[in-house]
Amino acid sequence: MALSDRFLWGGAVAANQLEGGWNEGGKGPSVIDMMTGGSSTKMRRITDGVIEGEYYPNHEAVDFYHEYKGDIALMAEMGFKCFRTNIAWTRIFPNGDELEPNEEGLKFYDDMFDELLKYGIEPVITLSHFEMPYHLAKEYGGWINRKVIDFFVRFAVTVMERYKDKVKYWMTFNEINNQSNTSADIFGWTDSGVLFSQYENKKKAMYQAAHHEMVAGAMVVKKGHEINPDFKIGCMCSFVPFYPYSCNPDDIMTATECMHERFYFGDVQIRGHYPAFAKKEWKREGTKPEMLPGDEEILAEGKCDYLGFSYYMTNAVKADVKKDTAESLDGSSPYSIANPYVKASDWGWQIDPVGLRYALVTLYERYEIPLFIVENGFGAIDILKEDKTCDDDYRIEYLRAHISEMKKAVEIDGVDLMGYTPWGCIDLVSFTTGELKKRYGFIYVDKNDDGTGSGKRYRKKSFGWYKNVIRTNGEEL
Numbered sequence: 001m002a003l004s005d006r007f008l009w010g011g012a013v014a015a016n017q018l019e020g021g022w023n024e025g026g027k028g029p030s031v032i033d034m035m036t037g038g039s040s041t042k043m044r045r046i047t048d049g050v051i052e053g054e055y056y057p058n059h060e061a062v063d064f065y066h067e068y069k070g071d072i073a074l075m076a077e078m079g080f081k082c083f084r085t086n087i088a089w090t091r092i093f094p095n096g097d098e099l100e101p102n103e104e105g106l107k108f109y110d111d112m113f114d115e116l117l118k119y120g121i122e123p124v125i126t127l128s129h130f131e132m133p134y135h136l137a138k139e140y141g142g143w144i145n146r147k148v149i150d151f152f153v154r155f156a157v158t159v160m161e162r163y164k165d166k167v168k169y170w171m172t173f174n175e176i177n178n179q180s181n182t183s184a185d186i187f188g189w190t191d192s193g194v195l196f197s198q199y200e201n202k203k204k205a206m207y208q209a210a211h212h213e214m215v216a217g218a219m220v221v222k223k224g225h226e227i228n229p230d231f232k233i234g235c236m237c238s239f240v241p242f243y244p245y246s247c248n249p250d251d252i253m254t255a256t257e258c259m260h261e262r263f264y265f266g267d268v269q270i271r272g273h274y275p276a277f278a279k280k281e282w283k284r285e286g287t288k289p290e291m292l293p294g295d296e297e298i299l300a301e302g303k304c305d306y307l308g309f310s311y312y313m314t315n316a317v318k319a320d321v322k323k324d325t326a327e328s329l330d331g332s333s334p335y336s337i338a339n340p341y342v343k344a345s346d347w348g349w350q351i352d353p354v355g356l357r358y359a360l361v362t363l364y365e366r367y368e369i370p371l372f373i374v375e376n377g378f379g380a381i382d383i384l385k386e387d388k389t390c391d392d393d394y395r396i397e398y399l400r401a402h403i404s405e406m407k408k409a410v411e412i413d414g415v416d417l418m419g420y421t422p423w424g425c426i427d428l429v430s431f432t433t434g435e436l437k438k439r440y441g442f443i444y445v446d447k448n449d450d451g452t453g454s455g456k457r458y459r460k461k462s463f464g465w466y467k468n469v470i471r472t473n474g475e476e477l
C-alpha cells in the first residue's frame with residue numbers, strides 16, 4: 001500500500017470564499033470584501049470601501065455560515081478524514097486592532113469544529129487566507145506596517161489557545177508567495193492588504209510586507225508549540241514549478257532564476273533564514289527590507305513543522321521571451337511560454353499531473369520535512385442536469401491522474417506526505433475571478449455568478465468516485 005493508513009484525505013476551502021455572512025455575528029469587513037466580481041478576461045476590481053450598486057461575490061458566497069451542518073454531513077458521507085478551512089480574522093477581531101476578541105465569532109468556530117469532530121474529521125486550519133481586516137489595510141497600510149505583527153500574533157494566540165484541544169494542524173499564511181507578482185494588485189492586496197502599484201519600488205514594498213509576515217509567522221510557530229506541543233504548524237506556499245522550455249543552457253538558467261522566486265518564502269519559513277540569492281537580489285535591485293535587531297533570531301526559532309502547498313499547474317520559461325504579467329492569474333513569469341506538451345483548462349491553467357510529482361520531489365529534496373498537498377483541483381464549468389445530477393468526468397480524470405502521480409512520489413521517490421485536500425470540495429467563489437461558474441467541487445451548489453440561484457447542494461459524479469478513493473486509501477482510482 002502506497003499511503004499510510006493515517007493519510008489525511010479531505011478537501012479544502014477558505015472562509016471568505018465559502019461562508020458568506022460577511023457582516024453577521026459581529027464580523028468586520030476584510031480586504032476581500034472590497035473585491036468585485038470578474039472573469040478570466042476581466043480583472044476583479046478593488047474598491048475603496050463597499051460601494052452601493054457594486055456586486056461583491058464573497059459577501060454571500062455559498063452561505064456555509066448558515067449551512068455548515070448539512071455541508072459537513074456531506075463531507076462525512078464522502079469519508080473525509082480532514083477538512084481544511086481558515087478562521088476569518090474579522091470574525092474574531094473585526095477591525096484587527098481591538099484588544100478583546102468577538103465572542104460570537106469564536107463561538108461560531110467552536111460549533112463548526114465540534115460538528116467536524118463529531119464525524120471524526122480533523123480540522124486543518126489556516127490562520128490567514130486572503131482576508132485580513134480591511135481596517136488594517138486602510139488605516140495602517142497593511143503588512144508594510146510593523147504594528148500589524150502584534151495584531152496578527154494576538155489573533156493567532158487567541159484562537160490557538162481557544163481551540164487547542166480541537167485543532168492540531170495549523171498553517172500560517174495561505175499562498176504567502178502570490179505577492180511576488182507585484183504587477184497584479186490582487187495578489188498584494190489579498191496577501192498583505194497592500195496595493196503595490198502605489199509604491200515606486202514595488203519589490204521593496206513587497207519584501208517589507210513579507211518580512212513582517214514571516215517574522216509574525218515565526219513568532220506564532222513558537223508560541224503555538226508552547227500552547228500545545230502536539231500542534232503541527234506549517235507554512236503554505238503556492239507552488240507553480242518553472243520548467244525550462246528546452247535544454248538550451250540559457251533556458252535552464254532562466255528557469256533556475258525564476259525558481260528563486262518560488263523558493264524565497266519557503267526557504268525562510270522552513271530553514272529559518274533568508275537564502276543567499278535573496279541577499280544578492282536585495283543588493284542588486286535596492287530591495288532589502290528593513291529589519292530590526294532580533295528578527296533573524298525570531299526567524300531561526302520559528303521554523304515550520306511541515307510545508308503545505310497548492311499545486312494547480314506548471315509554467316514553461318524561455319530565455320528570450322519577455323511579457324507583461326499584470327493581467328496574469330496563472331502564476332506565470334515574464335519569461336513564460338505555452339508548453340506544447342500539456343493542455344490547459346478553460347481558464348488557461350496548464351494541466352500537468354506529472355508536474356505534481358515533480359513538485360513533491362523538488363520540495364521534499366530541498367526541505368526534508370513532511371509535505372501536505374492542501375490544494376489541487378480542476379476549475380470547470382459544470383452542467384447540472386434536469387435530474388440534478390452532474391457528470392463531471394473531466395474532474396475525475398484530472399484528480400485520478402494527479403493522485404496517481406502523488407502516489408508515485410511517495411512510493412518511488414520516498415516523499416513524506418501527510419495528506420491531500422483537493423481545492424473547493426464544495427463549489428465556492430473563485431479567488432482570482434470571483435465567479436461561481438469556475439467550479440471545483442464534489443458538491444454542486446446551485447448559485448450563479450450574479451448571486452442568483454437556490455443555494456441547494458447536489459452530489460456530482462465525482463462525489464461517489466472520491467468517496468471510494470478515500471475508502472480504499474487511494475488504491476482504487
Ligand code: BG6
Binds near residue numbers: 014238310432438
Ligand atoms: C489558490 C487559493 O490560489 O487557488 C484559493 O489559495 C483559490 O483561495 C484557488 O481559490 C483556486 O483559484 P481560483 O482563482 O480558481 O479560485
